[in-house]
Amino acid sequence: MEISENEFRDFLFDNHSENLSSIIVGRRDPISWSNGSFPPIHILLQQSAEKKINEALDNLEDMILTARELRLEREADSTTRIDLVGNSESCGLTIIELKKSKQTERQAFSELLAYANHFCTIFPGLKESSLTSILVAPMETRTVRDAYAQELVSNNKCIVALIPEHKNSTAKLTVYYPDSSYYKWFENxxxxxxxxxxxxxxxxxxxxxxxxxxxxxxxxxxxxxxxxxxxxxxxxxxxxxxxxxxxxxxxxxxxxxxxxxxxxxxxxxxxxxxxFSSFRTAINNDEIYGSSKDGRLAEIQAVHDQLSETEREFWIETIEGNFHNRLIRxxxxxxxxxxxxxxxxxxxxxxxxxxxxxxxxxxxxxxxxxxxxxxxxxxxxxxxxxxxxxxxxxxxxxxxxxxxxxxxxxxxxxxxxxxxxxxxxxxxxxxxxxxxx
Incomplete structure (x- = not known):
């Protein structure tokens, strides 16, 4: 019988507060390279990211869940709740946000990042990379998969994604590893x-x-x-x-x-x-082109088409110039x-x-x-x-x-x-x- 998100959260807290790692499955060794030549960049990025994931998983072995539905209160703001919070010597403060539905997992990811930022606010000097963030979600939405890879690879966050499953009064959380195509995108x-x-x-x-x-x-x-x-x-x-x-x-x-x-x-x-390099992304007669795959160009085109007419023609040149000028400054x-x-x-x-x-x-x-x-x-x-x-x-x-x-x-x-x-x-x-x- 299918259970709700709240019931699944309570099941994890009541049954696996001290051994959450025991129901985590799907851990694998990082991708390897052994043909004697320089590994491609995407292989290195994938190795690095998968090492981070596995290290975070290892650190969860001594984590204890300390609270569920932890309320975060701010002046003049409505109260929000974190599904699960844990702590350990290995992984430090751990925030877990859970969504079982594809339709709500994007919201869960946004909330997870916001919660990490909130803790950095109330504990000055704490950085988000010092926290362990865990997203428990189906990982079926491309936006969430893209954002997860970005946080893991480019933003160097300590973050793990687990796919939930509950069956016959037992649960398992399957480790999600980004597809190799994400690392090729970074490489290119x-x-x-x-x-x-x-x-x-x-x-x-x-x-x-x-x-x-x-x-x-x-x-x-x-x-x-x-x-x-x-x-x-x-x-x-x-x-x-x-x-x-x-x-x-x-x-x-x-x-x-x-x-x-x-x-x-x-x-x-x-x-x-x-x-924003122009050889990857450029504009001609309101059409985005460049040395990138069609899917990426289509997404940029969708953004471009929503800009005001006066800003469209030189949009890419402007943001590239601003990026360069900021570097100079x-x-x-x-x-x-x-x-x-x-x-x-x-x-x-x-x-x-x-x-x-x-x-x-x-x-x-x-x-x-x-x-x-x-x-x-x-x-x-x-x-x-x-x-x-x-x-x-x-x-x-x-x-x-x-x-x-x-x-x-x-x-x-x-x-x-x-x-x-x-x-x-x-x-x-x-x-x-x-x-x-």
């Missing part, structure tokens, strides 16, 4: 050179603080330390603002500057993934803050927007220079970390290109320019979109 919009936007800030030598190489012995140690501190801080700000980016600094070789005047020899580069503001000094002396600088492919293949800009440490944020950091883990696996020790160039220990690859560059420069090739495969 990440590291293609045409999806990257670049901001470069160039500034002069600062005598005694950020000096140039003089005797072909390499970038001065104090200069490297200063530049790395600046790029690290910019990178952290970009991470907080949600950018998937890489940030590094350069100085020209001594033999390059010999006899020449370089007014702005120090350069800080920021390359970020552009979600963030980088410039952080740079200016870091270069403040007690004497209120302003450091002159210039900003340019080089083409990413042209930059990374330029002999002058990328070869005959000293590189500072390279800092990654968001999905670029996760992709790099997964690649490095793969490279250091004993069974593929000599199977990876450039493996001899990698340092002995994993930690030495986290900021070192060459190992990161060898990976990322090789991934940014504009291939044919295979989203429909």
């Amino acid at each position: 919009n990440l590291l293609d050179d045409r999806s990257m936007i670049t901001v470069a800030i160039a500034f002069p030598e600062i005598k005694g603080w950020i000096d140039l190489e003089r005797d072909q012995s390499g970038m001065p140690e104090h200069s490297a330390k200063a530049l790395n501190t600046i790029t690290s801080s910019i990178s952290k700000t970009l991470e907080a603002c949600g950018y998937h980016s890489m940030c590094y600094s350069t100085q020209p070789w001594a033999e390059v500057t010999l006899g020449y005047d370089f007014p702005f020899p120090n350069v800080i580069y920021v390359a970020a993934v552009n979600p 963030i980088v410039r503001k952080e740079f200016e803050k870091l270069l403040k000094n007690k004497k209120q002396e302003k450091i002159r600088y210039e900003i340019s927007l080089p083409d990413w492919y042209g930059l990374k293949t330029s002999m002058i800009d990328s070869v005959t220079v000293h590189h500072g440490e390279l800092y990654l944020t968001g999905l670029l950091r996760e992709i790099h970390s997964e690649y490095i883990e793969y490279i250091y696996r004993p069974d593929v020790k000599y199977a990876i290109y450039y493996s001899d160039d990698f340092p002995k220990y994993f930690y030495n690859t986290l900021r070192s320019f060459l190992p990161i560059w060898e990976i990322l420069s090789g991934l940014g090739v504009g291939d044919t979109d295979d989203e429909d495969e």
